[in-house]
Amino acid sequence: MKLTYTYQCHMMNTCRPxxxxxxxxxxxFLFTKLWLCDHFNTLTGIQIDSRLTQALLNKGKRIVKFFKSQKTKWRREIQCLLNGIGGNIRCNDDLTFTAAILLLMTHFKEKDESLFLLADGRVVCGLDSESNFTAALSVLFSTFYVVNIEYQESASATLExxxxxxxxxxxERTKCTAKAGVSRNTGKVVQRKPLPINPRYTLSH
Incomplete structure (x- = not known):
């Protein structure tokens, strides 16, 4: 796969992809987790699986804690989600990571089915039985960059x-930012203004 990396990129970036x-x-082989993430690493210099695992261990828990700390201030949908989470995530990293992403999607008024699907048909990239939420998210996120496609409008804020x-x-260097997104005020799809960084994400690293 490493030897054919250039040919893969050429094929996926043609005028008619x-x-x-x-x-x-x-x-x-590009449709297995190992080689998809390897292609992403060659493309970006990032080991996506380890990067997301470490980030979710620290920031995922921080996100959930933040939403819980201001539970009464959130609208009903977020409060219902927090009630459903309850204390079940304390010793379960997978549930914590999933809860963090679901809370963000709910906050941005994006439907969870935009990213979370119950696969009952053809699966493009399968994972083994020991894979966890981070592995699935790594494959999902890598696909946008490897196949060179924009984020879908219905989940663009969360993916950003x-x-x-x-x-x-x-x-400033990414190529996957969506040109449109879901408005938090109206819930409708609106065109995005070209900005070097989205002001909604000026969070401290």
Whole structure:
């Protein structure tokens, strides 16, 4: 895969990019976690699995703690989510990480099915039975960069925050930022203004 990295990039960045089916046929190993994340590492210089694991261990817990500390100030949807989380996440990192992402999506008024799917059909990139939430998120996030596609509008705010706050990718150099997003005020899709950094994510690292 390392020897064919240049050819993969050339194929995915042509004027008429290939379909996912064509990519799977041409580069089947690219649709496994190992080689997808390896391609992402070659592209960005970031070990996505370890970067997200460390970030979620520290910042994921901080996100959940922040929302819990101001529970009464949040709107009903976030309060219901916090009630559902309860004390079940104290000794379960996977639940903590999942809760952090769900809280962010709810805060940005993005529907959880934009990122979380119950797969009952064709799965593009499978994970082994020992994989956890971080592994799944690593594959999801890497795919945007490896296949060179924009974030979907329905989850763009959460993905932007993951990019800058958790993965720590320079926002001025990324190519995956969505041109539109969901307005927190109206819940409708609106066009984004081109900014070097989104003011909503000026969180301290």
């Amino acid at each position: 290939p379909s996912i089916s064509d990519l799977q046929e041409q580069w089947p 925050l993951i990019k800058m706050f958790l993965v720590r990718i320079n926002p």
